[in-house]
Amino acid sequence: MASSSASQTPPLGKYLASTDKKTRDKAVKNLAAFLSDPDRPHLSDHEMDKLWKGIFYYQKVASFEFLGGFWRTIVREWGGIDRLRMDKYYMLIRRFVNASFRLLMRCDWDFGSLQTYNDILIRKGGPLCPDDNRVPPSLKYHLADVYLEELEKVLAWDSEATDERPPRAPLDAVIAPFLTVLARTSSNHTFERVMSAVLEPLIQSLASPGAAEPPSKKRRRLLGDELSYIADNSCISSSSTVDKSSLHRALLNHVFSVASEQDTRDWNRRRLYKFWKSNLEDDHDDDRARGEVDGS
Incomplete structure (x- = not known):
């Protein structure tokens, strides 16, 4: 003691x-x-x-320094955590993810703050660094599992309790660290986990009803209405358009851009292109179906 x-x-x-x-x-x-x-x-x-x-x-800078120190410590000490205490550390990480989103929201999701926070996650020693062998895969997996859940909580807005809508979160910037992982990881397991826990559920939540089936039963609970606050309180950094259909296509276009970057691994590039094409075709099919209904 x-x-x-x-x-x-x-x-x-x-x-x-x-x-x-x-x-x-x-x-x-x-x-x-x-x-x-x-x-x-x-x-x-x-x-x-x-x-x-x-x-x-x-001091806002001190807040991010505090976060940086936390993640460096977690990465460094993760392998030595007693498995019987692991649940407590899983919850600690969940709370830090939630608190980080609240900090970013207080900063109105400004570009500089998001860039600082994302750099903490993906730089050497960060929990999502795609090419640092010291980062335990299980830490990446847990972050992927809780990220959207905690973002959904932070963006929750009770219109009956307050008239003040929370500032919209720029989805492309918020999930940028995970797109970096998808582009540059050499691990098939890490790629699959990030796809099933982050990118697929997010794209699905923005798709029109019936446009595509959920990608896996494992993440089914995160889809549809489960991510309604993210869908309703988000935007894209480079656009003022906020309707779900436009967000869906803009985010898919961002995935395409990441896949096209020079430092994206060839194997990852092919899979990201396939994901982009499949979801874009589903979107176009749904547009055609709506047109047929409207014209009937």
Whole structure:
């Protein structure tokens, strides 16, 4: 048990956001002690939100530095985690993914913040780096499994509780790290997991009803209405169009662009082209079917 009482409770957000530098620095020191204590108490969602709000107002750059340190530590220590405690770390990662999306949403999903965050994930030592052999595949798999689920939670909007719609998330930028993995990974298992957990469910959620069957039973629970908030509260970086059909085609075009990049592996390129073509044909078939109904 850590001897310091300061490590038993996180610093209040108001101290992290204090205008006095000494107060802020002391709060950061206490936060580091708290997070490094293996016997620290569990934080509720409310407490975690207050802590992240304080970190955000302490300094946005510091928030991303905090995230970078977390992911470097997770990658470095992942192999040594006791399997009996693994569920706790899976939940910790889920909470960090959710908190990261909330941070990005507070930044209005601006390009610079997204670029900084995505770089944390895909650079050497990052959990989604496609060519760093130190990154455990199981860590990539878990991130892929929870990414859309946590984005859906963050984009959830209760129109009866508030009139303020959350800022739309630019889907092409939000999933960019996973597209980098799909383009550059040399692992067939990693490619298949990212496709089934991220890209296929996302494209399916934006497709017109009946345009295509779900890609696999495993991810069926993530499709359709399960990702309705993502479908309704998203956009594409380069376009102001936000209807689902346009998002569907724009995201497919982005997949094509990634497949066409010079550093995309040839094997991955062929599979991404196949995915693009198959879903584009489904989209065109659905357009023709709607035209026949409208003209009848």
